[in-house]
Amino acid sequence: xxxxxxxxxxxxxxxxxxxxxxxxxxxxxxxxxxxxxxxxxxxxxxxxxxxxxxxxxxxxxxxxxxxxxxxxxxxxxxxxxxxxxxxxxxxxxxxxxxxxxxxxxxxxxxxxxxxxxxxxxxxxxxxxxxxxxxxxxxxxxxxxxxxxx
Numbered sequence: 001x002x003x004x005x006x007x008x009x010x011x012x013x014x015x016x017x018x019x020x021x022x023x024x025x026x027x028x029x030x031x032x033x034x035x036x037x038x039x040x041x042x043x044x045x046x047x048x049x050x051x052x053x054x055x056x057x058x059x060x061x062x063x064x065x066x067x068x069x070x071x072x073x074x075x076x077x078x079x080x081x082x083x084x085x086x087x088x089x090x091x092x093x094x095x096x097x098x099x100x101x102x103x104x105x106x107x108x109x110x111x112x113x114x115x116x117x118x119x120x121x122x123x124x125x126x127x128x129x130x131x132x133x134x135x136x137x138x139x140x141x142x143x144x145x146x147x148x149x
Contacts, residue, residue, distance in 0.1 A: 052105050054088075060141055063133040065109055070127035072105075079122050079131060086111050086131060114138075 055066040069077065069090050077090045090105045111133060119134040 051107050054107055054109060056109065058135075061135060063112060063115065063135065065131040065133070067107065067129045067131075068127060069105070069124075069129055072127070074124045077124060077129060079129075081111065081117060081120060084111050084113070085109065086133075088129065088131070 052067060052069065055064075057064050057066070065086060065088075067088055072090045072092050076092065077088070080087045086109045088107045088109075092103045092105070094101045094103065114136050115133045116136055120131065122129060122131045124130075
């Protein structure tokens with residue numbers, strides 16, 4: 001969870017400019033609380049399309065996108081790269097007696113420019129999807145030795 005520190009705007013030196021400007025000191029905090037509740041309680045709104053959390057990390061050779069998709073078969077997962085954005089979508093069918101519900105999960109992540117598009121790979125194991133984005137050779141860090149003369 002990302003914590004954002006909220007500071008009330010400092011307007012003492014600009015009093016004539018802000019005359020009649022009655023901004024609440026709590027307005028920024030209220031917006032953050034609304035955003036937090038919307039992201040947390042979004043699953044209870046009954047929408048059919050939902051987002052899922054992803055982990056983004058990298059090492060010296062690759063960048064990785066890791067998504068936990070438990071209970072979803074490998075055939076129900078689609079991974080596409082469109083206009084510099086990695087789109088992951090999955091569908092899950094649940095059956096309760098005679099009722100069958102279809103849930104669609106979607107997530108889109110911006111891909112860095114230094115990725116070799118033709119070398120992207122994805123693996124799904126034990127409910128975890130890992131997309132490997134190899135970096136181009138020119139952007140990999142190279143160690144340079146310093147010679148003493």
